[in-house]
Amino acid sequence: MFDVIIIGGSFAGLSAALQLARTRRPIAIIDAGTPRNRFASHAHGVLAHDGKPGSAILAEARAQLAAYPNVTQLSGTVNLAAPLASAKLAFQVALDDGTEVQGRRLILATGVRDILPELPGVAERWGRSVLHCPYCHGYEIGGGPIGVLGRLPASVHQASLIADWGDVTLFTAGMPPLDDDALALLARRKVSIEGSAVTAIEGESPAISGVRLADGRLIPLRALFLAAPVQQASPLAQQLGCELEEGMMGPIVQVDAMKMTSVPGVHAAGDAARAMANISFAMADGVMAAVGAHHALITEEGQAQPA
Template identity: 40%
Template sequence: MADRLKNDYDVVVVGGGAAGLNGALMLARARRSVVVIDAGTPRNAPASGVHGLLALDGTPPAELLERGRAEVRSYGGQVVSGSVDAVVRDDDGFVAELADGRRVRARRLLVATGLADELPDIPGLRARWGRDVLHCPYCHGWEVRDQAIGVLATGPVSVHQALLFRQWSDDVVYFSRGIPLTEEQAEQLAARDIRVVDDEVAAVEVADDRLAGVRLGDGTVVGRDAVAVSPRMTTRAGFLAALGLLSTDHPMGEYISTDETGRTDVPGVWVAGNATDLVAQVGGAAAAGAMAGGQINADLVAEETRVAVRARRESRSAEPVVASR
């Protein structure tokens, strides 16, 4: 079988979203042996289409990923279903341990596992996530333009989120959920004609498979066609803990810290996409994966060159000295 997991690769890519697949594509085109290990749980699976991606706007997420897998495979890369539970150092490389007991060794590691969205515990919210419960106006704003939008406060970026969605609709209601506003924030919302509701939010109402509104604690329903909420975003990279690579806290969640190329503080490990950039959209994640893939190849070339130079010097020093006449 073409995608049967082998024992050793130049690079193991953990995560088969836009970042992981584009990183693998760059590496496969560089004639590296590369495998993508993908758990099959993309963050954007509930969405009907990927937006803001030039020439591919509106493409269903599953279709985009399937096309990406085909491209990686066309250059000799592999895509294997599985979930990585742990990664440990092994001499000058790494061993990735899968949940089903399989193990695979790699000289370098690219982590592109994305993140998980933690939503408030409000009945009805999760079921509508990615449909008419949204988070990103650039991803979904056009689709809910001129509709009645509610914004549920969750933390420090919620007011900013409400102000952004006001660009797409003049009917925006901000549900503070007991989180106090500063004087400046209250003034900003009032200046943009965004009504503030301070009552408790009890549930999200659904009727005829469509969001109908936000039900308050007293039973009142504020009619809304869409609801925006800023989730807490947490990286899916706990398996890196054995390498000493821990997540960094952020007001919006947590992420793995890297430099601008995706390189981490652990030699040989790169991270790309939402696992290190909480606000990256699909295009940005793909670009970061491509950058990391190129950097990993360059790092391997540098290592191979050092080895070759050392071997050449040792070979020359071992040559017998011929006495001159």
């Protein structure tokens, strides 16, 4: 019986594991090896790790955790998480290889999955020259022409934001008509508006030279940003009965200030439980979820009746 089982071993999960490792309590962390940022070659904006590959940061974190004898690291996908009938507050977790573990608390760091448009050239460039976060990738573009593929109402805000990193064109085909406030904002931010639909991305992948429009024109670009809707990468939160709420890009797990979900004993951290996401936010969330789970264990133990 572990004190805490952490499901998901990317930045949120590993940060939670490190905090709990230092409490000397027995914990397990389970990871399938598919972090959301695996498509990007380097991570930026991460204090003391700027420009390192995300995979290298995660590998270093796993190696550091291996030095703690109270930490068990398991590889695999969790298919089932459910309350344990034989205990007042504990959970049974089953992996795809048949392994089963039990824990008094769960931390879900299971992430989200980006839903990309069915546009030729997007998938193979995702995280390289087709992007979603200017804080993560904008500096490296180095200015010049940048496109924003309009998909959601949030694309107007995205285009106005990205204008700090270059000369932005917002491609509006498929979006609702822009109202006067949106048009005024884009004008103030010097964002150009293009109404013809984008039909393909051109250039030697993973680079981009421009986008081809439905009317045949080629618009030269150095990068293309898009607002990607998201879905929960794992069904575990719903399986456990955790309440979800609508984030900016899709459903996220509802949590309180200590990252506790609506289900007692279950915390959630990282992209699965926050609307605005990057590595630094995920790591901070993991720390808070770990502290929340540890405090909850202490409270439970303090209330236990002596035998």
